[in-house]
Amino acid sequence: MSEFLKGTGKSESLATSGWNILTEEVSFPVAVVKQSAITNNAQWMAQYARQAGVRLAPHGKTTMLPDVFKQQIEQGAWAISLATVPQVLNAVEQGIxxxxxxxxxxxxxxxxxxxxxxxxxxxxxxxxxxxxxxxxxxxxxxxxxxxxxxxxxxxxxxxxxxxxxxxxxxxxxxxxxxxxxxxxxxxxxxxxxxxxxxxxxxxxxxxxxxxxxxxxxxxxxxxxxxxxxxxxxxxxxxxxxxxxxxxxxxxxxxxxxxxxxGCYLIHDTGIYQSAQQQVLQRSQLACDIKGGLTSGLYLWAYVVSRAEPNLAIIGLGKRDVAFDAGLPTPQLIFSPTTQKLDKAPTEFRVTAIMDQHCMMSIASDSALKVGDLVCFSTSHPCLTFDKWRQIGVVDDDWVISKTLATYF
The missing domain is CATH 3.20.20.10 (Alanine racemase)
Structure with missing residues (x-):
């Protein structure tokens, strides 16, 4: 039997139809980046650098996705920064x-x-x-x-x-x-x-x-x-x-x-969202640039237990997602039974995390069921990417069109 990586599906279907997260065509949990967010964020920071009269050498250690480095170079980055010699060699091998x-x-x-x-x-x-x-x-x-x-x-x-x-x-x-x-x-x-x-x-x-x-x-x-x-x-x-x-x-x-x-490219809904809000309060130049940075990294996972009325156990843990600067934030709920995709209720909140599970506080009358899917955003994306050997790329339909290899 060949090697199978978490967050992947049948290899033969990826190039033809992709892997549809909502029809459960992948192993969960799964980590994905939105191509639209990466493109937007790369363009935003490139424009900021041009107008500020500086050059960009984005720190690649955030993602260690050389395919993404190339996109940053195409958007005008002068160089890529790395943190270790193996990271440098892998980046150069991939064309930087x-x-x-x-x-x-x-x-x-x-x-x-x-x-x-x-x-x-x-x-x-x-x-x-x-x-x-x-x-x-x-x-x-x-x-x-x-x-x-x-x-x-x-x-x-x-x-x-x-x-x-x-x-x-x-x-x-x-x-x-x-x-x-x-x-x-x-x-x-x-x-x-x-x-x-x-x-x-x-x-x-x-x-x-x-x-x-x-x-x-x-x-x-x-x-x-x-x-x-x-x-x-x-x-x-x-x-x-x-x-x-x-x-x-x-x-x-x-x-x-x-x-x-480095983190601007993926951004988050935690510490870097807060940092960027402070940038916008300080910098008129940043405010004048159209659009803004958007969170681009998401993780989908199953509800694996409803052992208590106010508690859902999710199949997502420290082996999958960053937890050093805030716990993952529920964003979306999908029911395979009803085929409904909804925003996560504001009262849904991750309160604790273990190796392979996290505990999510919910309302006692919530309709959330075992087997439902929850989509999470993160804080501090660096420490999510290093937990995955492949990251899926999606658009707004949540279909993985390709995967990118990480090189940590």
Whole structure:
């Protein structure tokens, strides 16, 4: 018997008629993305970037769907960002030509993989560096291979994640990098998402302004190896603040500004919906762009038990859906008996989740039956995609027309 993946149906029928979720032609639970939402979201952010005067290098780790990366490139993305070397290799294998490893490149085997990639392909590759030790390791290795490595020096914040913590550390790092001909310093990078809590907006703007000031100092010392060096940052929550700080700079013509949001493409009905609402409150530019980001990821699952009057047990659990930043939200109910598709009542709410089940609170007089289907939206899509080896693509009729392979 051949391998069978969850959320799939009969392979021979996919190319001809597709898999109809509502007529139960797939294994449940099933995860799907709406093509209309992906297209809309890609176009919206591409337009935002154009009007903000920045480039996009969307973070691919959200979906790890190279087919979707290609759609983002077609919509004008400058590059794709990834988080690990295997992610980079898979993206390149699927046709992505310019990638940013938005992370440190650490370890001999990873060095070998990237050196091989750069020697055998025309891939334009960048990685982050934040320590003299890593710079020396990279410099010695890539010099021995006669391969040039594009690097972005990472600037961080106190109590944050990676990145140098001061301009003094940055210039010390730059001095080490310049000892190696194999290291090509192409710009600076940062991640502002670790700046939270009180006065976050003002602190992020100030932080980005400081990063740009450091870049100006390096440029004045002729420390960058390229014209219009790259300055890159921004996740999906604060991209508007980052873009504004970049555009507020008197030195904006000196640099190539690149934003790296990822979750915007899929969006959600949880933390990123809230974050985007805050963007719209802060940014007139975002408000002026027609349409808006829409949630594009949905999971369908069976009601497997009505053991208590006010409780429905759903065949959807931690193995299937994100639960770190909010539990899945019921959106639709479908009854195979009556063939009725309805919006989920507002009182339907997931209250707990286990490995293969979640508990959904319902009204005691609800007509919901075992075998009915419930459609859920999510919060924080990154941690749903990594639970699936294939994701279905649907339009509004809930028929899966094709599947996309994930590469986590």
């Amino acid at each position: 030509e310019r990638v940013i490893l938005a992370n440190q490149l650490i370890g001999k085997f990873h060095f070998e993989l990237i050196a091989q990639l750069l020697s055998q392909t025309d891939t334009e590759f960048y990685c982050f560096v934040d320590s003299p030790d890593n710079a020396r390791q990279l410099g010695a290795f890539f010099q021995s291979k006669n391969v040039t490595l594009n690097i972005l020096l990472e600037v961080g914040v106190e109590h944050g994640r990676c990145g140098v913590r001061s301009s003094e550390q940055l210039f010390d790092l730059l001095d080490v990098c310049q000892q190696f001909k194999a290291l090509k310093v192409c710009g600076l990078s940062f991640y502002e998402g670790v700046i939270t809590q009180e006065h976050a907006q003002q602190r992020i703007h100030s932080f980005v302004t400081d990063v740009i000031a450091m870049a100006v100092q390096i440029e004045q010392r002729q420390g960058f190896a390229i014209d219009n060096p790259i300055i890159t940052g921004a996740g999906s929550a604060w991209y508007d603040v980052v873009a504004k700080a970049m555009n507020d700079s008197e030195s904006r013509e000196l640099f190539t500004y690149v934003l790296r949001p």
